[in-house]
Amino acid sequence: QKEVEQNSGPLSVPEGAIASLNCTYSDRVSQSFFWYRQYSGKSPELIMSIYSNGDKEDGRFTAQLNKASQYVSLLIRDSQPSDSATYLCAARSRNSGGSNYKLTFGKGTLLTVNP
């Protein structure tokens, strides 16, 4: 069973601080990784994708990937109260049959940004 693990939180940070969200995955051949943001009562919204080792920056968001350690992280700089949401990490991993791929999601980390 291919898994994606996240700390469920809640992670609480003050406004303006850096929020750091972490994720590990078990399928060593995973090549594509995604971060989604889900507000309460809403559907997940794609915010970042990363495919290569290293950092990828998009505005206040930085995704980091370390395939050797099977670790993905998301940094949110200058956190705002509007960033308060559940953040889902996903990895494109092999399905149980081994021949097809699917997105496997972690259970998410609840982030609260306090004004």
Added chain:
Amino acid sequence: KAGVTQTPRYLIKTRGQQVTLSCSPISGHRSVSWYQQTPGQGLQFLFEYFSETQRNKGNFPGRFSGRQFSNSRSEMNVSTLELGDSALYLCASSGTGDEQYFGPGTRLTVT
């Protein structure tokens, strides 16, 4: 470009009934995936359709089925509903890349 749409948004059914949910992907996207989201289990993959063929399937019982039409619209069906089927059902579409874009979901309540 219009996003993924799902109908209906909310549904209340009784145990033993069946239900059909609909999903229209982003224009030009040919892959549609379905997920079940519950507080306890998180997002669980149901199946994926591409060009009217089921390309991938998760670990759900045969009561859960789906199909895709030539215009890429997809439906999923759940027969003989159980209380445990109460969940948010999400569909996501993708184009040529691996990114998936979710619709607003259908909230199903089984009583």
